[in-house]
Amino acid sequence: MDIDSFLRDAQSRRRFFRRSGVIVGAAGGSAIFLSACGNEKTTTPNVLTGPDESDQADVEILNGALDLELMAVAAYKTGAGRLRGSVLEIGKKFLAQEQEHADGLAAAIKDAGGTPNRAKSSYDFPELRTQTDVLRFAVDLEYTAIAAYIDALPKLSQGDLRATAAGIITNEAEHAAVLLDALGQDPAPSAFVTGVS
Amino acid sequence: MTQPGIVVAAGDADIAPVAACERDRRALLQRGCVLGGAAVAASSIPLLLLVRNAFAQADGDAGVLQTLITNEQISVIAYDTALASGLLSPAAIRIARRFRDHEQQHAETLTTALMDLGGAPPPPPRGIADVDQVADGLSDAKSQRALVAVLIELEMAGVAAYHEAHRTLLETRLLQTSASIMAAEGQHLVVLRTLARTDPVPNAFETGST
Numbered sequence: 001m002d003i004d005s006f007l008r009d010a011q012s013r014r015r016f017f018r019r020s021g022v023i024v025g026a027a028g029g030s031a032i033f034l035s036a037c038g039n040e041k042t043t044t045p046n047v048l049t050g051p052d053e054s055d056q057a058d059v060e061i062l063n064g065a066l067d068l069e070l071m072a073v074a075a076y077k078t079g080a081g082r083l084r085g086s087v088l089e090i091g092k093k094f095l096a097q098e099q100e101h102a103d104g105l106a107a108a109i110k111d112a113g114g115t116p117n118r119a120k121s122s123y124d125f126p127e128l129r130t131q132t133d134v135l136r137f138a139v140d141l142e143y144t145a146i147a148a149y150i151d152a153l154p155k156l157s158q159g160d161l162r163a164t165a166a167g168i169i170t171n172e173a174e175h176a177a178v179l180l181d182a183l184g185q186d187p188a189p190s191a192f193v194t195g196v197s
Numbered sequence: 198m199t200q201p202g203i204v205v206a207a208g209d210a211d212i213a214p215v216a217a218c219e220r221d222r223r224a225l226l227q228r229g230c231v232l233g234g235a236a237v238a239a240s241s242i243p244l245l246l247l248v249r250n251a252f253a254q255a256d257g258d259a260g261v262l263q264t265l266i267t268n269e270q271i272s273v274i275a276y277d278t279a280l281a282s283g284l285l286s287p288a289a290i291r292i293a294r295r296f297r298d299h300e301q302q303h304a305e306t307l308t309t310a311l312m313d314l315g316g317a318p319p320p321p322p323r324g325i326a327d328v329d330q331v332a333d334g335l336s337d338a339k340s341q342r343a344l345v346a347v348l349i350e351l352e353m354a355g356v357a358a359y360h361e362a363h364r365t366l367l368e369t370r371l372l373q374t375s376a377s378i379m380a381a382e383g384q385h386l387v388v389l390r391t392l393a394r395t396d397p398v399p400n401a402f403e404t405g406s407t
Contacts, residue, residue, distance in 0.1 A: 093398070094398075096401075097398070097400075097401035098401075100401035100402070101401060101402075104401075104402070146380060149376070150373050150376050150377060151373075153363070153372055153373065153376055154369035154372040154373060159363065159364030159365065160364065162363040162364065162372065163360050163361065163363040163364050163404075164402065165363070165376075166359065166360055166363040166375070166376050166379055167360060167402035167403050167404045168401075168402060169376050169379065169380050170356060170360075170379050170380050170382070170383035170403035171383065171398065171400070171401055171402060171403045172380075173380035173381070173383045173384050174383045174384060174386065174387045174397065174398045174403060175398065176384070177383075177384040177387040177388065177397070178387055178397055178398060181387075181391070187384060187387055187388055188295070188296070188299075188381065188384035188385055188387070188388055190299075190381065191298070191299035191300075191302040191303060191378075191381055192302075192306075192374070192377040192378060192381055193377050193380035193381045193383075193384060194377050
């Protein structure tokens with residue numbers, strides 16, 4: 001599938017991320033409440049579950065995030081061949097930072113008594129013919145990651161894990177800003193970065 | 198004895214810890230801790246030298262929100278001051294206007310959330326003096342470069358405050374809103390760092406720390 005069709009068709013994107021082991025909510029992202037108002041009062045699971053259950057739940061969430069990071073690493077590796085000059089340098093740097101996220105998540109999973117997922121042997125990425133294709137796909141990946149993390153973050157039982165996830169979300173948003181700028185688009189278009197376009 | 202932004206409610210201050218507090222206050226505040234009107238005992242001031250401890254003092258989610266709202270309001274004042282300085286280029290003015298509006302939206306959203314929790318909005322910041330508590334030098338800036346450096350410091354403090362807030366906040370929606378705002382501050386940082394000709398994304402984990 002070419003990148004234009006991929007980015008236009010929300011269903012195919014959802015299928016792609018599901019195949020890749022990444023769980024995202026409806027509408028290509030997650031149902032994120034932004035106005036911070038309303039009546040639903042849900043809390044993080046640290047007050048709802050015991051430590052063993054929490055660890056197990058954390059491992060599942062962290063492995064979902066790890067799948068996403070491993071896919072991002074693969075995507076930046078795949079796309080690097082289409083990048084040139086300063087954009088190639090950006091791609092290399094972001095690849096290294098995604099790998100840092102993956103390493104950090106794998107360590108956290110082991111700390112919680114789990115086994116980190118491994119990268120898939122291959123990913124069925126859309127066809128990336130040009131530098132612009134790569135940049136647009138990378139923006140999509142970064143925003144999908146942000147949406148998935150924001151969806152998952154409150155489910156993490158430990159404050160340190162939530163803070164770390166927030167640090168990753170913010171880094172992914174920074175990546176998106178740089179990539180958007182390279183595409184000639186507004187790097188900071190919204191007061192709330194949800195990953196949902 | 199009253200520290201800027203910290204109202205001592207009771208108890209005599211031990212000179213040594215208070216002096217230490219004063220010495221380290223800037224480092225603390227640079228990491229995003231502004232306790233707008235929070236009442237604490239003098240003996241607990243040293244504990245407030247870390248943002249984490251400041252949030253621990255907060256009254257649940259509402260207390261954390263009050264701190265975050267104050268920080269956002271301080272950012273609005275800082276962008277207003279930068280915009281009025283006459284030092285910014287047309288491109289930088291467009292950026293500052295946009296980011297000022299973002300900070301205002303953050304403050305309003307958090308205030309709505311706070312009131313939904315039954316909390317009272319914090320007293321508004323007093324002006325540039327409160328900005329100086331977080332990032333000194335705004336009123337002394339003589340160039341766009343100097344202004345942008347202060348704005349970067351403020352955005353970093355904001356990111357650090359939200360980063361810490363994720364350890365403390367409990368309500369799902371507040372955590373998600375906080376994350377989406379922290380991410381927006383990260384994007385502000387990218388633009389400001391680019392203006393300052395520094396690395397726009399220096400760390401894989403953006404925590405507001407240098």
